[in-house]
Amino acid sequence: MLCLGIETSCDETSLALVRDNILVDQVTFSQVDIHSVFGGVVPEMASREHLNRVGVLYNELLDRTRTDPQEIQAIAVTRGPGLLGCLLVGLGFAKGLCLALDIPLVGVNHLHAHLMAPGLEGKIKFPALGLLVSGGHTSIYLINSPLDFQLLGKTLDDAAGEAFDKAAKTLNIPYPGGAHIDRFAGFAEPDQKMFPRPYLDNTNLDFSFSGIKTAVVYHVRDNPRLVLADPEMVDQDFIPPPELATVCASFNWAVAGALKVKLARALARYKVQSVVLAGGVAANTMIRKTLTDLVREQGLEMVMPSLSLCTDNAAMVAWHGSLLIRNGYFHPLDLEAIPRGRKIPMDYHRVN
Template sequence: MICLGIESSCDETSVALVDGTVLLGQLTFSQVDMHSVFGGVVPEMASREHLNKVAPLYQNLLRDTGIRQNQINVVAVARGPGLLGCLLVGISFAKGLCLSLNIPLVGVNHLHAHLMAPGMEQELNFPAIGLLVSGGHTSLYLINSPFDFKLLGKTLDDAAGEAFDKAAKSLNIPYPGGIFIDRFASFAQPDHKMFPRPYLDNTNLDFSFSGIKTAMVYHVRDNPGLVLQNPTETGPDFKPSEELATVCSSYNWSIADSLRIKLKRALDRHEVKEVILAGGVAANTMIRESISRLAMERKIRLIMPSIAMCTDNAAMIALYGHMLYTKGYHHSLNLEAVPRGRKIPWDYITLMRDVPTTQFKQE
């Protein structure tokens, strides 16, 4: 069964075709260069660019894969969370295809798709603890099955990815800054006392990164020499000063260790078969190393997607949409987009009369 996936939740326009867990092809257009001028994503520009790119990408995907329109069995689309205007572009395109081809539509929770993305590359076993770390979200989930997610903790303010990008902006590092901070950090050892490990004086599983972001702003204010004078020269051959490298390494370590500690708490409270690390910030070197060491200490399997599957992509939408539809779940053409900050409902229509839509608890 061939599933078309469409992703347009933020600044990547992506389309992909999968047959089960086999990726037949994927095309993605990134708007990073456009938004880097403004130091972050401009929602109106992002929406307009999705509108310009989604149809040509779809046509090119069919051409590159040799798949004909009438061979597509189901369309899966990211319904949220994300930027409302961006989501609406993808959803409208998906609805048009489903109406014209007379095939089912599956709305996909973008966050759950991130956590299921490694399933395209390796087998997932449940129950599992999922740690999702991205630009807009930092969350811990207990995953009992691909259709049963329980939210254990989430960010109360800034997400880890946002903390990286805001810190980079204060250093005059180009957007998206998290990639540069990770690269610069490799040139020095972290000073564990330079920045606080945020929001650990508690027993819960929530996150907060606004404090460490503020700590970086104050540190830069007191050390203005850290600020890059020419951010356009931060190419692959650029080597940061020892002072800047130490700041980046220390900041990186504080965030990575906070994630490790909260994940350790979750593992102390729930017996699971494996840990799934996912999201765009899961590509961060220090975070991957920190979580890997924890998994080795706990003798538990760690599942991490390849770097290419960490960022927003349509392959993960298609994969999870395929899983949902195979189980009997789909949506009508009344499917609504759900922007960031609103809970995504479990409102699927089921094709299996013996599986009620209320069977699985989603939080």
């Protein structure tokens, strides 16, 4: 089956074609440069940019793959969570194509798609624990199958990626700050007493990163010399001052440590065959190493998508959507977008 995936949940406009278990091709336009001026994503601008790009990228994808629209057998689109205006652009485009081509539509849970992304590159052994670490979400799931996700814990306030970006903004590191913090951290060893590993004085599997974000603000207030004078000097060749590198390494260590403790708790409570680490922050070097070491010590398999599949992309949407459709799940054309903060219902229609 040839499935078209459409992703417009935030600031990436992405379309991909997946045939059965193989990614045919993907085209993506990132709005990072547009929003970097503002230090974060501006929702109205992001929506307009999706509207400007989605049709162009669709034509480019068909041209590059020499695909006739009539060959597309199903369409999968991100229906949430995300920015409502952005989601509506992708959803409207998907509905129009389904109506014109008379093919089924399925709305995909963006978070589930992230966790299934490694399935495009290898096999995921079930049951699995899934740890999703992104700009808007930090969650642990028990995944019994590609169609059965049980939420075990979630972020109560700031997600890990949001904390990275806000810490970077405090230090005047340019957007997107998380990637720069990760690179700067490689120039120093962490001071394990500089920042607390957040929200561990409990027994649950939820996350909270607002506390460490505040700790960075206070630390910078007391050490104003840490703030970069000119963020435009930061490029791939920029070497951070030693003190700034130590702050970044210490922040990295604290976040990775909190994730490790929560994942270790989950592993002690649930019998699984593998662990899936996914989401944009899963590209972070220290987080990948810290959690991989933990999982391998438990004798389990750690499954991570390649770096290109960590960020928002249509390949994961097409892949997860094709799994749903092959199992008889679809949505009617009155499918609604679900913004961040609302639970995504399991409102699939089923063809037996």
